[in-house]
Amino acid sequence: MARLGRLDRYLLSQLLMLFGFFSLVLVLVYWINRAVTLFDQLISNGQTAIVFLEFTALSLPNVIRVVLPVSAFAASVYVANRLRGESELVIMQSSGFSPARLARPVAIFGMFCALVTLVLTHLLVPLSSGRLDQRAAEIAQDVTAGLLTDGEFLHPTDDVTIFIREITPETELLGLFLSDARDPRKRLTYTARRGLLVRTDDGPRLVMYSGLVQDLDLRTERLATTRFESLSFDISDLVEMTDDMRRDASEVPTWELLTAGPALSDETGDSVTELVYEAHERFTQGLSALVTPLVGFAAMMLGGFSRFGAWRQITGAICGLIAVELVDNIAGAQVLAGAPWPVAYASIALGLILTAILLLLASRPARRARGAAAA
Secondary structure (H helix, E strand, O other): OHHHHHHHHHHHHHHHHHHHHHHHHHHHHHHHHHHHHHHHHHHHOOOOHHHHHHHHHHHHHHHHHHHHHHHHHHHHHHHHHHHHHOOHHHHHHHOOOOHHHHOHHHHHHHHHHHHHHHHHHHHHHHHHHHHHHHHHHHHHHOHHHHOOOEOOEEEEEOOEEEEEEEEOOOOOEEEEEEEEOOOOOEEEEEEEEEEEEEEEOOEEEEEEEEEEEEEEEOOOOEEEEEEEEEEEEEOHHHOOOOOOOOOOHHHOOHHHHHOOOHHHHHHHOOOHHHHHHHHHHHHHHHHHHHHHHHHHHHHHOOOOOOOOOOHHHHHHHHHHHHHHHHHHHHHHHHHHOOOOHHHHHHHHHHHHHHHHHHHHHHHHHHHHHHHHHHO
16 A cells, blocks of 8 residues: 555656646746736836736736646646656556556546636635726726826827826826817817816816817818816726726626526626526536546556657547537537536536546556466
8 A cells, every 4th residue: 555655646746746837837828928918008007017016916816727727637648648758657557557546646636736726716716806807997097197197198099199298296287288089070189277187977077277279170171269267078988997896707706606696697797697607617617627637647548658659649638638628618608508507517527438438448458468468
């Protein structure tokens, strides 16, 4: 038993080490792609690097959730391929270990990955998504930081240009220039000595004092000017306003999704069927981290040693992973179309059945070899 325990610990150490490496690489790849867009969006809107790091940290749980099943699959395939290449797999099988027995530490490894993924999908991802949406709403409401910067010509949207000479510590805007060319028939130009940003129930307003409006009719090329003492300009179209009271389905706890009713449907904007499927999808995402390494390892058990490598087994493992993901997408569409919720777990059932079949096929050559040796 001690010998068997050492084998399990050896394979688990190999799997965990490669799992950590692949997870780190994939998370970095996803994070870099996300960070480039996020950095450009936040920094260009006047946000600090601290806000960028906060948004990055809040988006990491969802990124990790996505890459964990893939990392687990890659780790199991890589470890099995290395065992084949260094003849360790042949020695283990010659010592009497069946493919199913060798898959036991992989199953333990898969349960560990599934537990981590379930914690992410049911706890960390909803919490981080809710906080991320809340911070996005706060930044969207902070139009002074997100829209207005003194001493620069800003283009918050197409055909709109804003220039502010100075913003005082009291957030008073001095030396305003605003060009609005969104109407193809005319161009409006506003100039004012000073202005203020005011929040109303209908959205933010830019109130300008002691200024001039120039209305240029592009068809007749006639210019009309109007002086004003005070003028209110609606800038709600220039910033992305977010209703922080409305939750997205990804923010809702799983127990609420499982018992979803009309009230939650109205709050999130999703149907009850979509909300219930979201809850079951969180379970399938966690269980997929158990299935994917088993499918990959079982596929690598097929065939014997070859000087040409294990490219056939690796290709078969990838095809098995694609089949599981394809069934998962089809099952999800069927559940959303009205099928009973157990259909959502069809990909998990397929992965386990495929693993059992592959391990059974891998054990047959060993049985034939033992039978021939006994004869």
